[in-house]
Amino acid sequence: MRPRRDNPWYVEAFLAAGGWIAGLLAAAAIFAFVGFLFTNYKEMRAAAATGLAIGLAFVAAGSVLGRAGAGDFRRHFSIAMISAGLTAATVGTWYLVWDLLGGDQPDGGGDATKVAYAGLATATLYLAPAALAARRVKDGILAFLTTSAWFWIVGASLIVLADRQDGPTLPLQVFPAAAALAGLAFFTLARDRLGAAGAALLIAPMLFYEAARNGAGFIGVPSLLHAGPASSAVFAAGAVWCLILLRDRYPLPGLLAATALIAAGIWLLPDAGAIAILILLAGMAAGHRGLTAVGVVALTWFVGKFYYDLSMTLLQKSAILAGLGAATLGGALALRRLQRGAPAAAAPPGARRSLLANIAFGLLLIGALAVVNRSAMKLEADFREARAIFLPLGPVDPRSILQGDYMVLWFRETIYPAVDQIEALPERGEVFLKVDADGVAAFSRIPATDDVPAADEIRLDYVRRGGAMRYCPDSYFFQEGEADLFAAARFAVVKVAPDGKTRLVALADENRKVIEPPRRQASCC
Numbered sequence: 001m002r003p004r005r006d007n008p009w010y011v012e013a014f015l016a017a018g019g020w021i022a023g024l025l026a027a028a029a030i031f032a033f034v035g036f037l038f039t040n041y042k043e044m045r046a047a048a049a050t051g052l053a054i055g056l057a058f059v060a061a062g063s064v065l066g067r068a069g070a071g072d073f074r075r076h077f078s079i080a081m082i083s084a085g086l087t088a089a090t091v092g093t094w095y096l097v098w099d100l101l102g103g104d105q106p107d108g109g110g111d112a113t114k115v116a117y118a119g120l121a122t123a124t125l126y127l128a129p130a131a132l133a134a135r136r137v138k139d140g141i142l143a144f145l146t147t148s149a150w151f152w153i154v155g156a157s158l159i160v161l162a163d164r165q166d167g168p169t170l171p172l173q174v175f176p177a178a179a180a181l182a183g184l185a186f187f188t189l190a191r192d193r194l195g196a197a198g199a200a201l202l203i204a205p206m207l208f209y210e211a212a213r214n215g216a217g218f219i220g221v222p223s224l225l226h227a228g229p230a231s232s233a234v235f236a237a238g239a240v241w242c243l244i245l246l247r248d249r250y251p252l253p254g255l256l257a258a259t260a261l262i263a264a265g266i267w268l269l270p271d272a273g274a275i276a277i278l279i280l281l282a283g284m285a286a287g288h289r290g291l292t293a294v295g296v297v298a299l300t301w302f303v304g305k306f307y308y309d310l311s312m313t314l315l316q317k318s319a320i321l322a323g324l325g326a327a328t329l330g331g332a333l334a335l336r337r338l339q340r341g342a343p344a345a346a347a348p349p350g351a352r353r354s355l356l357a358n359i360a361f362g363l364l365l366i367g368a369l370a371v372v373n374r375s376a377m378k379l380e381a382d383f384r385e386a387r388a389i390f391l392p393l394g395p396v397d398p399r400s401i402l403q404g405d406y407m408v409l410w411f412r413e414t415i416y417p418a419v420d421q422i423e424a425l426p427e428r429g430e431v432f433l434k435v436d437a438d439g440v441a442a443f444s445r446i447p448a449t450d451d452v453p454a455a456d457e458i459r460l461d462y463v464r465r466g467g468a469m470r471y472c473p474d475s476y477f478f479q480e481g482e483a484d485l486f487a488a489a490r491f492a493v494v495k496v497a498p499d500g501k502t503r504l505v506a507l508a509d510e511n512r513k514v515i516e517p518p519r520r521q522a523s524c525c
Contacts, residue, residue, distance in 0.1 A: 022077050030054050030088045045099055052092030058085025059129050066137035079142045082133045086146065089129065090153065094122040112160050119157030126150055140196035147200035151179055155208050176205035177231035180275055184238045188245065188286050199291055202282055206275035206298060235274040236266045242281035257329075273302035386495035386503070389433070389441045389458060390512055391415055391471070393490055407476045407486050407507070414442045416469055421446065427464050430500050432457045438512060440491070461500040472502040482517050489515060 034051050058081050066078025098118035130146040158172040183201025186194035239262050243255050262281070266274040280295025282288075394410040415433060416422065425446070432453050434444040444457050453459050463470045472494050478486055489507035493514060496502050506514045 018073055018076075022080065026058070026081055026084060030058065030084060034088075044095065048092040048095040048099075050092075051088045052096065055085040055087070055089030055092060056129060058082065059089065059133050061085075063133045063136040066139065066142075075137070075139060076141075078137055079139060079145070082137065082142060083145055083149075086126070086130060086133075086149065090122055090126055090149070093125055094118050097121045116157045116161035119153055119160065123150055123153040123157065126153060143194075143196035144200045147197040148204050151201065151204040151208070155204075173231060176208050176271075176275075177234045180205045180278060181234055181238055184241070184278065184282050187282050187288075187291070188242070195286075195288075198282075199288075202275070202279050202291070203294065206272045206279065209272040209275065231271070232267055232274060235271075235278055236263050238278050239263070239266060239281050242278070242285040245285040246281075273299065276302050386497045387458065388439065388493055388495050388505070389435055390439050390491040390508060391441055391494055393492055393507075407478070407483075407489065409474045409476060409492055409504075411471075411474075411492070415471070416443055417446060419467065422464065422467055422469055425462075425464055425469075428462070429464075430459055430461050431469075433460055440512070458496055459498075459500045460496060460502060472504045476504060476507055478517065485517055486515055 030051065034047050034054070062078040062081035062085060064078075065081070066075050095118075098114055101114045101118055127150065130150065134143050134146055154175065158175055162172045179201045183198040183204075186198025187202060188198075190198070240259060243259050243262070247255060262277055266277060276295055276298035278295075280292060280299055283290070283292030283295050392412040392414060394412050417425070417431065430447060432444045432447050432451075433441040434456055435441050435458055436456075441458065447453075447459070460471050472492070476486070476489075476492070486507055488509045490510040491508040491512055492504060493506040493508055494502050495505050506516075508514050
């Protein structure tokens, strides 16, 4: 048992941070010392063996310092020392096993299977010192870190193994799902002893799927980015099991409706989104607020990524999300009607709503849908007689770090008034552009009140911010990996409605040919 903490929380936090800083400095000292002793590449075997020995010494020392009853500084210092020691020992072991398998030979250095098998062997050997340290230093932080590190050693090895065209693909597909299922069992059944390890095995697969998806271009195995139906079934089964554990805390109709929604969400969302749902439900089932919060944040993130995925239109995504919500609401109402004969005490306070409230809510929902759809229908009607024109582009930027792949459109000065004219214009208004026989537009004039465009002119609305004018959106989104294709864009294809509204519809090359990427099978996120 740890002694009761008499210090204020901020003092304990300061001591904990100091312990980590000291431990990480000690980790840096390991690599600096090894690098100082062995500067020649030919001495890598000796350097790896030295790193392994020093790493194990750090693990042993940290286990002694962090035994039960240690203060905050010593406890966190020991965790940092053990983490640093395991890192050094892992790197050293991985290299030595790879060397024993012949990876350092002239004919074996490029064989990826040796690297992968050395990693799997290292993960097996890693278990012993990690388990002994976790048993000695009974701390959730250490259990979480060591379990996460083991997962990533195995995952990295499987990715390297799958990089070969003839390499096995099934382990990489099955491993994250198996780890998530084991983590769910650890967290909900043996929370006191294995809760931190279970949380690590639950969270790590979510990051693993996202890392594998983003690294597809580097490892060359895009077919492995999705777990497949078997793993989705595992995620769905885990979610249903968590809902069964929650049956005493929530009314049955709501749980059944939630089960339908969650099962559908697991199939529709990316694999990482399915894991986020599982994390959320595991935290709720075990009554753990921290893991529940992680699940909420992760699920919000991946639903957002699903919504902004370019492989589906916004209308399709909105229809899917609205359909899931309507099905869940309808299922809950239907099940509530079927359960009317249940004892009144079974319903929680506030569960019964009057018929008038349900009708009011339905009318409000119908009214909101009517307003949204009326606006969309009006916009479509406005563009029914729209005319397509070409706006010439200048230099473009084909990528954004924050928003994914898209092109920043920089229009040429030929479509704008002179700078002194722009500064004198109101913030909103309209201009006339002259359109040649090929449909290429250029600035013509600023119209007077009640002025009408000539036969070769077209009316455009504009918005002015500072000294810049904007006729249409200045960015064009496309799927990941198509940046080189759209880099050839020289014109923006813009549809202009009779009232001056604009819509950016496509990009075209120097011959005004619309750039159309080859059709791909739609994949979620």
